Amino acid sequence: MTDQTILLDRRDNILHLTLNRPDKLNSLTASMLSELGDVLSDIGMDDEARVLVITGAGRAFCAGQDLREAGAIGDGRSVRNVIERHYNPIIRQIRSLAMPVVAAVNGIAAGAGANLALACDIVVAAESASFVQAFSRIGLIPDAGGTYFLPRLVGHARALGLAMLGDAIDARKAAEWGMIWEAVPDADFPATVDALSKRLAEMPTVALALMKQALNASGHHSLEQQLATEAELQPIAAETDDFQEGVQAFLGKRPARFFGR
Structure with a gap:
């Protein structure tokens, strides 16, 4: 076992980030949140990475x-400090990373853990997983x-x-409701x-990043x-080179080979 609460594993151009406090259901501490923020900053400067998976x-x-x-x-001041310093x-x-971010939800995702998953671009969950907005149980509102x-x-x-009832929703229902992409x-x-x-990782990474940027903006934009x-x-x-490759592949009736640039 490692003392690291955030593990980062590279498999070719795919990064796998693992929340690593299994004995505490990967619940978040201040030091863990600080480490997570530092790792995400490093990932944002990684020109070779094309996908991030969080589990x-x-x-x-x-x-x-x-x-x-x-x-x-x-008190309220300390809670606000944690939110503004770490969670926000x-x-x-996660929302601004110039690559797709996949949440691989392998088990319960509760409170800020649930919303950490929902911040990702694509959420895939095991059928045994569940999502709980547990905040009302302790007199708080959903954050993160x-x-x-x-x-x-x-x-x-x-x-x-x-939010109000704080009931758990299983992965299959979450998929049916459109909360996540897929339950398997x-x-x-x-x-x-x-x-x-x-x-x-084999898709045009720049286009996916721009797509993410556009769709994130659409929630507060008018049509114009x-x-x-x-x-x-x-x-x-x-x-991008990938656009040129995509056009040439289309005209040549062959699969495109994108390089993420």
Whole structure:
């Protein structure tokens, strides 16, 4: 076992980030959040990486904030400090990474852990996994972007029900509601995540990053603003080697071989 709470493994151009406190269901401490932020910053400067997969060690994805940590339960000022110093920057980092980010939810994702998963671009979950907005159980509101992601993914009524009641929702229902991309049988989960990450790594990375940027902006744009965003970003994609390769492959009736540039 390693003392590191964040593990990073490179497999070719795919990065696998593992939350590594399995004995505590990967619940988040201040030092773990700090380490996670540092690792994400390093990933943002990695020109060779084309996909990031985030998962949890053991039987959980992430049980949220570790309330047993000294100082975790404090007054409003200390809570705000944790949010502004750790959670908010981490969510922004995930959303702005210039590559697809896959959440491989292998078990329970609760509280901030659930919203960490929902911040990712594509969420795949094992059927035994579940998602819990556990905040109301301790008298708090969803943070780590929960109040932003939930209504956009499942609608206002379901978002309020999930947030207020704090009930667990299993992976299959989460997929049915549009909260996540896919729920797969536990036996197929590792192979599904592997195949998905490899597929994404073979796609035009710059175009995917620009696509992510455009879709993230669409939630607060008018149609005219979004048309302007498309007109701004599409020429950037058109300047890439991958665009030229895609056109030539289409004309030559052959599979494209993208290099992520």
